[in-house]
Amino acid sequence: MPTIRPRVGYLALGGTIASIPDEPGAPSRPGLGAAQIAAAVPGLTDVADVAGEDLLQVSSARVTMPDLLRVAARARELVDGGADGVVVSQGTDSLEESAFLLDLVWDRPEPLVLTGAMRGASVVGADGPANLLASVRTAVSPQSRDLGVLVVLGDELHAARSVRKAHTSSPAAFVSWPGPVGWVVEDRVRVAQRPHRRPALRLPDAVEDVPPVALVTATLGDDGRLLGALPDLGYRGAVIAAFGGGHVHTSWLDPLRALVGRMPVVLASRTGAGEVLSRTYGYSGGEVELLEMGLVRAGALVPLQARLLLQAALLAETDVAQAFSTHAGGELR
Known part of the structure; x- marks a missing residue:
């Protein structure tokens, strides 16, 4: 009796994993489709029946929230149609943001795995084939x-909420805090810790316009004058990437008070790890004063994630404070 292999949907968006030069020695650009990428992976068909689709053929700097909502909708169709999991490949530059946004809206038990490559398909030591193979193994694993949503690169499994691209060009560019949730070893998937899942945020499958949200970073000596320009520029929300546990220069206080009266403003930390404090520092410009002023605490979300969650909450027309209370933690269990 023939063995029934698992089924995996594969959605390709472009990126380095799909990139080749137009001619020898020329810069590379996305040019390979899902079928071509999958065909270059030895042993892939032994793991699963992989059905590839090309949704985009762009660098990840051009991927948008509407694109990703379309990805989520198609991934749901695939698992509802019997796929055991779905793999999405894209460029790595914005992969951590894509993973977080998809994790916000992914409401199925089946794995949704994001992957990519740090070396183009024609480069010696190209990592795309190995990453795709590990991702398909992850997508079909009961574990x-x-x-x-998981990010799989270099045989490591990262939780969408904690993964970061930490190097521009290293093959080991992706890290997460407190570390990967699992790995692929000897053709098997091992899960060491399980991310705490939250209720999915319900967003439309198809949108054209996304509420614009500004990300403003506190820097040494900056007086915050940019804050006053945000409403007239059409922004509907703002994220403040503050110093340390959530602190700004005192010159930011009046502009922030005015801004909070016109749009939701989220307080995040620019440090990249840890969480925004709530009751530690009582000095002027500290997190206690800012939260009392009406800024919404980003919790353990980094500024890039806080911006996406604020955009999603505005798009869903849901209460911003409640959205952050529900989605801003970063616990593992």
């Missing part, structure tokens, strides 16, 4: 169910 990967109910983990939300």
Whole structure:
């Protein structure tokens, strides 16, 4: 009796994993489709029946929230149609943001796995084939169910909420705090810790316009004058990437008070790890004063994630403070 292989949907968006030069020695650009990328992976068909689709053919700097909502909708169709999991490949530059946004809206137990490559398809030591193979293994593994969105590169499994691109060009560019949730070893998936899943945020499958949200970073000596320009520029929300546990120069206080009266403003930390404090520093410009002023605490979300969650909350027309209370933690269990 023939063995029934698992089924995996593969959605390709472009990126380095799909990039080749127009001619020898020329810069590379996305040019390979899903079928071509999958065909270059030895042993892939032994793991699963992989059905590839090309949704985009762009660098990840051009991926948008409407694009990703379309990805989520198609991934749901695939698992509802019997796929055991879905793999999405894209460029790595914005991959951590894509993973977080998809994790916000992914409401299925089947694995949704994001991957990419740090070396183009024609480069010696190209990592795309190995990453795609590990991602497909992850997508069909029972251990990967109910983990939300995972990022798989270099045989490591990262939770969508904690993964970061930490190097511009290293093959080991992706890290997460407190570390990967699992790995692929000897052709098997091992999960060491399980991300805590939250209720999915319901967003439309198709949108044209996304509420614009500004990300403003506190820097040494900056007086915050940019804050006053945000409403007239059409922004509907703002994220402040503050110093340390959530602090700004005192010159920011009046502009922030005015801004809070016109749009939701979220307080995040620019440090990249840890969480925004709530009751530690009582000096002027400290987190206690800012939260009392009406800024919304980003919790453990980094500024890039806080911006996406604020955009999603505005798009869903849901209460911003409640959205951050529900989605801003970063616990593992």
